[in-house]
Amino acid sequence: MFSGHSAVGRRLAHGCSALAGAALAASGIGGLSGGTLTVAHIRGALPFTDILLRVTEFSAFFLLVIGIVGLAATIYAAGYVKEYEGRKSVPLLQAGMLLFIAAMAGVVMAGNVFTFLLAWEVMSVVSYFLVMYEHERPGTKRAGFVYAVMTHIGTVFLTIAFFILRHYSGSFEFARMEQASLPASAQSLVFVLALIGFGTKAGLVPLHIWLPRAHPAAPSHISALMSGVMLKTAVYGFLLFTLHLLQPGPVWWGVAVLALGANTALFGVLHALGEVDKKRMLAYSSIENMGILFMGIGAALIFLAAGQKAAAAFALAAVLVHAANHALFKSLLFMGAGAVLKAAHTANMNRLGGLIRRMPWTALFMLAGALAMAAMPPLNGFVGEWRLFQSLFALGFDGPATLLRLAGALAVAALALVGALAAFLSVRLFAMTFLALPRSEEAREAREASLSMRIAMGLLAASCVAAGVLPLVFAGAVQNTLERIAGFSGASSMLEVSPLAIAGADSEIAPAAAGLLLLCGLAAAWALARAIGGKTRTVRGETWNCGEPLEPRMTYTASGFSKPIRVAFQRLLLPSRVLYVDRDPRTPYFARGFTYTGQLPALVENLLYKPAMNLLVAGARLFRGIQNGVVQSYLLYLLATLVLILVWRIWR
Amino acid sequence: MRDILFELLQLVVIVLIAPLVTGFIKKTKALLQGRRGPRVLQPYYDLYKYMRKDAVVSKASSWIFTATPYVVFGATLAAAALVPVFMRDSLFSFTGDLVLLVYLFALARFFIAMAGVDTGSSFGAQGASREMFVSSLAEPALFVTLLAAALPAGTTHLSSIVAHAAERGWPTSPVFYMMVVAFAILVIAETGRIPVDNPDTHLELTMIHEGPILEYSGKSLALLQWSASIKQVLLFALLADLCFPWGLAASADGPAVLAGLAVFAVKMAAIGVIVSCVEMSTAKMRLFKVPRLLGAALVLSLFALTAEYLM
Amino acid sequence: MLPLWTLLVPVATGAICYAAKGTRLIERVHLLGSTVTSALALGLVWRVSGEGTLTALGQFFLVDALGAVVLAIIALVGWTASLFSVGYIRRELHEGTLDDRQVKQYYFWYHLFLATMLAVCMVNNMGLLWVAIEATTIVSAFLVALYRKGEALEAAWKYLILCGTGIAIALLGVILLYASAVRTLGDAHDVHGLLNWSFLNNPDIRLQPGVVGLAFVFLLVGLGTKVGFAPMHFWLPDAHSQAPTPVSALLSGVLLNCAMLVLIRFAVVAGHTIGLDEIRPLFIGAGLLSILFAFPFILVQQDLKRMLAFSTVEHMGIIAVAVGIGGAAGYAAALLQMFNHAMAKSLLFMAAGNLTQKYGTKQMARVTGALRVLPFTGPVTLIGVLAISGLPPFSLFTSEFSVAAAGFAGGRPWAVAVMLAGIALIFGAMLFHASRMMFGAPREKPAAGELGRWSTWPLLLPLAFVVVFGLYVPPAVSGLIRQAAAIMTGGWAS
């Protein structure tokens, strides 16, 4: 189907892929309504290599997300891939994208271990190839490599976890594993393995190193899929383990996850503020959001351990809703970044600016995305953030133990800090790209994105708003999802409120009304101004710049904008700062020019991974010496082995 | 029906008296400094004047710049609809709680910051950057304080908090005052007053809040300043609600409401005096000293919270 | 009579190739011969999978499901490699690295090599099994020494000496086994039949445990050398890297499996006497050791073919672990892994052959942008690397997954954990090298373009197996494998 190089063929291809995305979304909605239904069951050559696909409400929720984003991505691709035509094989990219989407769907639909691992690995491999799509670009090779290795090692942990479960349940089918009861130690072991395995995929610090490399390297709509959806499969998997396959565990599970999440979120947002490359910045922000999600999961686990089902249900609802929201706005932002990248040929925000006049539509949609990322009412980001705050407040209000309440309070503080910094981030993202004056020739020449790209972004932006003012868009889905999870059927009913309002553990709000209120406020503002002031004129004038005419190079850059953060957190981030002053020897007191570079070093890599890697390589070099090329020594090894085994046999 | 009317009145009162509070603080400051100072009603005159003036808008700016004042005013107004001032219940209490309130202010800030960048003036951008910086450091402390304040009621719903606190009577624990202090610091930070920021200066290198709105004029400026003073009143009111929630009219009958109004006036006046004392007795901090202040607030509120847990 | 023909055809082909004049003629004969050979072998496999074990020439030949699996591997890989040889040898001839005499020798020894390996799968007498294995060593040593280079010579010598020694040690084991058989059963049975697999593979037969145990140690070490267990594997990378590429494919894909087959047969027989608990730890130990040994050598490897050779060591280790895990599941997994590995590894070696001939070097550092330079071989190599490191949706994932599953079911979780860790590490190392070779912008030299269809089309066959078997294994194959596993568990399938 993708062999068609003709325009018609391409159209057809795009059309079909869009249909595929839509179908997925539809199946998600469909799955939400009905109970578990088995999609396919193929017998394998050996025992336990059957392929089993089924849809539960739980997976249907994620299917829905995959479907919506997938649909948008497929539409977006139609315009975006034009950039590659002639240089690279577009059909390959398209096929890869569809396979990627299919694999992610497969992960959430998998009904047994073999299928899950199969889909999981296919997802990883395909995304690896998609990351490597522009492998000529510097850094891509390394990015792809780090990604592939990290995710593969993560998978090994998962595999072992699954096998331990298999050992106790005696079956590879999830449905049967759920009934099994493990000894506490095994439970915790599986939990830790799953946390590492899925944490790698989710980019929890310090397992995140692949994420800020791989996501920017991929083509933008792929980055959107990876950040928006693929990370969510990690959430799905972790929830699958903690809620379905394992019995409720000890409290420390929740605490560990909460701490890890908070740590990750803070790390992510701070590094995002340190980045000037837009896509890297978004990737770090994805890390932040995954951190937030895991905070929510942690709270839920704590409540579960304490048997507070209702609170746990609220926390889970928060997690699911925020997961969906993040999928929407992050993919929107990545697509916007892609549009800008395509138009201005740079993702470096220091070289952008003023694009709002060149690309008004993209700007509008990006604004929606930025507002959502900053969790501003009345957009969807706020709904998720609010739910999360509620569940953490709940932990603070009536957590099982005083220390846990305090942990809740600290989590609230962390979430607040992260949220505020995220707002900072969004302002920086939007303002430095679209506002003020263009800081480079490319930016001055930028062109508005093509229609299909605008449609895709518009779709996502619209759904961001919709999910913001009408939370019931997801609330219903969350309902069913929680119903599916053992023991929540009662608790989740508390989530039920009037279609316009959403409930937290201890409070409820009506986002729609809030939105309306805002609109009234706007109207009132206009009316007041008009009533009091009457009609007045507006004249265009120069910006006050101490009498100088304003030039682009005078305007603030992204690096400068987030400088205060770098200074305030320097103990934490150890930013590197190089100031080069170009002095004229004749007039030593006046410098010709300054070049300033400030950036954040990748601490985790430098302190953790690089040394380990070097050690490994050095060890390998040393060990390699035993094959010294002397045949006699090989014979000696042979003899030694023989003798050793003989001795072993005798002394036992 | 009547209570709805009264609650509407509440909203109107806030909007109308906001400039008065600003003027009052200015006046008291002046008096404390031994100056005569401007008239208490001066802000109203200013607003009126601005409203009627033509506006000059930078060539570099976009529609964001034009839209911002309306968004800001709208958001502030929406916030105003959530805060009970002299009645326990507020007009739109069902729409939201503390979290929504905080995020409405954040929304306003978001747009102000963008407008600051939009003009292309580096003062604007600088101010925007600092504004976001200070606010993001204030946020954690703010939320913990809110948690501490909301803890007894066990909900983040303002009206219920107020109601609950009003029942509770005069708190005796010293812990409580820690929270008050913490919250006071935050209010000062949020309203952009000394020692965090100086609302009266346009000295380029030190402005925070004034930076982004430097380019504004005419109606827009009027709206922005107005909403700034409304926000100030709201924060004062919030401080009052959370820390001294007494004298609010429980029911919507005339006398109670009048009493509530009176108490409210007293509270505002008291806070105003305190604020102006602080302003004249302390100097503005360096920007990178601010984190310590806010950190202190965070620590205080955490202490308060821990203590409340233990009791 | 089928087995006899299966042996005679390659021998005859070899002889004709040696006698014939003119490269074209030789090629035709070679192609015809190898095709017929593979056809016969596959026919044999087909009959076995249908009718179960069959014997010929009295009890001389015996082909059971176990041998049939390896037969199938020989047939497929042998045929592919022979197709590939044509293009490869032509180029070598054209570049003058080989002359006409060597070409003749090559085809001669090639078919003899096939014959010896076929013999390994078909003879009944376990003494002759040993003879056949020794023969494979000698014949393939000639092939390894084909090039007139010091390195080739060196590799051949090390190969000959190490494997010769190993095999000799194995012979000691065989003798002990036989002696013990004679001692215990000599009076009752005809002495000549005592070493027959058909006779010895019988759970009721009890020989002297002490002797058999000792014998098995010698057999493991001896045949282990040939299989390439660490630390007796040192000949392997040398021979694989120096032999002509098609031969490397045969060595790694087929020969080692033959050796493994022999080892398994002896293990089964010994198991009847001394019980499996004596044997399993040895297999698992050898396997894990091989996996762990392979990793550092792959990590800091510079030579492409050596890297592949070490990966072979790793995979022999995996198979050994699977055998050590045992049970129907473990054995089936082991055999599936054998088959899949043979396909993937021969694919990789032939692709590597294209790379080395295109770039004129085996140094991986000198190879860049292969995806562009070799639009077919490049992607295939990438797929091969992913497949060989057990990533889905390729066949090795299925088999390695079942190895792990069987291990956990068979109560050897730690062994499996170590194995999985080793596999993951090796994946990292191999991907590192592969991505450095495949991706990135190519240098100006060499010009892009494949080497010709003789060196591309043959790769399609193993590729197909690698891809298809990942998702679907036809019941005929799985049935055969189950039969074989049944044989290994001691019960006759037929």
Added chain:
Amino acid sequence: MMLTATSVILVISALLLVWVKSIMSSIKILALQSLFLGIACLALGAQTGSAEVYVMAVLTILVKAILIPYILAATMRKINIRREAEKYIGRGVSLLLASGLVVFNYVVTERLDFMLLGSEIQTLPHAVSMLLIGLFVMITHKKAIMQGIGLIIIENGLFLLALSTALGMPFIVEIGIFLDVLVSVILISILNYRMDQTFRSISTDWLRKLKG
């Protein structure tokens, strides 16, 4: 009994091989050793009167005692080096170590109940020690050809063992083994010849290119 004696002789001759200097003389010793083996085989044939054993004896004498030494010697002549066999360690030491190996092997085999093979058979330890000595020769010598000789020592030991435990392997197997040995010796001499052509030496010091 007689076999045991032979085996002792074989072991001693093997040790002698460890001791001697020049390659030619070691080839001679090898021939002698094989001759002993053949004679022992003949005697055994006479004892048992089995035709197969006779044939094997003849084969042994023809192939191992005459043909193989001849091939090796011919190769050496072609290469025409008369220099002594270089070693990694001195003769004294190597003799000591070799004897040590033999002793170790006796200790080990004592503990293995090979007696089951028949109380009268003492050859197993001897065979194993020949195997060890053969390996030892291969390990200690630098000259490639000596490794071939080591291999043949091992073969001899094993042949003896087979003979003593079960009157040799089944006939056809023995034939196969003979064939293999012969071909491998031919291969060894070919390779040695080519080594000499390539490196002007048959010392394994030249075979150290392939590492890691």
